[in-house]
Amino acid sequence: MSDTPRETPLEPVHRSLGATMTDFAGWRMPLRYGSERAEHQAVRGSVGLFDLTHMGEITVTGPAAGALLDHALVGHLSALRPGRARYTMICDEDGGILDDLIVYRLAGEEFMIVANAANAQVVLDALTARQGGFDAAVRDDREAYALLAVQRPASPAVLARLTDADLAGLRYYAGLPGTVAGRRVLIARTGYTGEDGFELFCSPEDAEPLWRALTEAGREDGLVPCGLSCRDTLRLEAGMPLYGQELTRATTPFDAGLGRVVRFDKPGDFVGRAALRAVAEREGSPGGGPRRVLTGLVAEGRRVPRTGYAVVDAEGRPIGEVTSGAPSPTLGRPIAMAYVDAAHATPGTPGVAVDIRGSREPHEVVALPFYKRHT
Template identity: 45%
Template sequence: MELKTPLYEEHVKAGGKMVPFAGYSLPVQYPTGVIKEHMAVRTRAGLFDVSHMGEILCTGEDAKANLQMLLTNDYTKIKDGQAKYSPMCNEHGGTVDDLIVYRKFEEEYLIVVNAANKEKDYQWMLDHQFGNVTFTDVSDQYAQLALQGPKALEILRKLTDEESIPEKYYHAVFDGRVAEIPCIVSRTGYTGEDGVELYLAAEYAPQMWNALLEAGKDEGLIPCGLGARDTLRMEAAMPLYGHEMNEEVTPLEAGLQFAVKMAKENFIGKKALEEAGEPKRERIGLKVTGRGIIREEQKVSLEGTEIGTTTSGTHCPYLGYPIAMALVKAGAVRTGDKVEVDVRGRSVEAEVVDLPFYKRQK
């Protein structure tokens, strides 16, 4: 039996097509359809329910030291209100999960983890904790809404004042108020667009959802489901756990070098990454030039020789053509090379392109 987010009834009322996802019943799309939802986020604004994500509180005088050991990124210089993305590795250098850490103050951090990995991540943290630190799973206390798109901040300003809106990307206001509801306002997202993610007490979620939709009517704000969330993150070439990375794929192979600080004194998995040397695989982007749509776990070949496997693939509404990401032998191809992908026994041609596929104009 799937769990329901605090917004379940709102999705049903709006005609959301509910599907099981990461243990929850969530809307894959609304009657508007994935393409219109995707285009709304790229050109106007879209509203997502991401309450299925997990939240873990890390507190105590050794909180930062624990984060330094658990995560590949460097948290020594993180400031109050700042957010930082990081992979979390196992002893073999594989990826346990990728997550975001917010610093509230010196001894209190909010960690946001992927829904499907919530229990696993929490247990991993408990199993590796040391010193004066407490990890607390607070996921049930929070609802999370993502307001994304070029008009997102314009809509938000109708319901709050400037003090509640973070000035910079990857920053958060912990004591924000939107529509008179206390919340954390975070300048983050998973769409490749500007926007915010709001964390608030679960019981206020329907009130916030409806207040945002009402405020954004003139800007064309619409609710969006999992389908558009996936096509948007694909265009922006954002990796998804279980696709571009897993416990057998290192963050370096997944192209996340920016968040792996090898100069750091130590972290779980560092020794394995050092011993492995240069990554043997790399994540690449593919633009489909043949006929067909490429999906995940399809073989990629160069001149008849298999070089890797696709990790995600879809037709992208804004770009207007199908794309895919793949994990291939490092150095096997360069931008502009033509490869073939085996789509259910049929060879589909694709061209290697630079990532991301789409980048918003700032």
């Protein structure tokens, strides 16, 4: 297999815009086009346009497609109505997270799973391995789609100039087939920025004309092309976990504070059920809560807490570790997500600091998320 990163259909556009490119999960992707802060603020204040073609699409079809997903994933996907989407996870037998996913029910017996780029093959292999005994087919559709995202606040106005689809009636975590700028797409009201917005699944050959049409339609609203760098600060402000940082094979959904996605009440067994049930029962028993809690930290100074930095108490004893950290353009201060010992994870806990290159920098413990969009 070649080590050369794959290019999205929008590579010529990114080059023409002077994007700084980076190798990410086997893809050559735009990191930024200019100022990361300006791109971040455009998504918070006007509208941003992303190329997300690196994400991995997998289609599951057949009479038992829903039953297969109920068995393979932790959620109750057979209960999902056509046209709706759900956030869920795929775990191993020990309850460790293989990936977090969004599943769309496109039709009665057709589901599309969107996996993180770095884990798409892992998810595909796991679904294929768990397919036995189910009247369902698992198909790798990564070559079939390009993915663009238009993220809020002006995204509905921009998209409305290019489609007659019922955007007002499209609920959050729902999708419908439609035509945008004359191109057939799946319009999904989903995103990874903490804002309302849309993700557009299209054929690769339609990606460039669709990008150019969106750029022109968004000109009066100040639409800005956005790279992966600001996507990371946007999701961090919104308290959204990232696989490989907040989520790993060594963490369960309960460790990450996302036990709600695990549905023990669905029919039949599912991979990881016994291990996850044990975790849930342990957390629900007296004195049996989680040892460490994913929480938010806001720096009192200007130094930035980075992934892997130790979180310490007033005496300098380690009590946790930063999983993601960056300057927050919205808050104007550095922020971080960290797994912290439960005894120190309550918002307002005094004496918490991050060891930044030998210096204990005071941080305020806060509840996640750092930012909630205005509705």
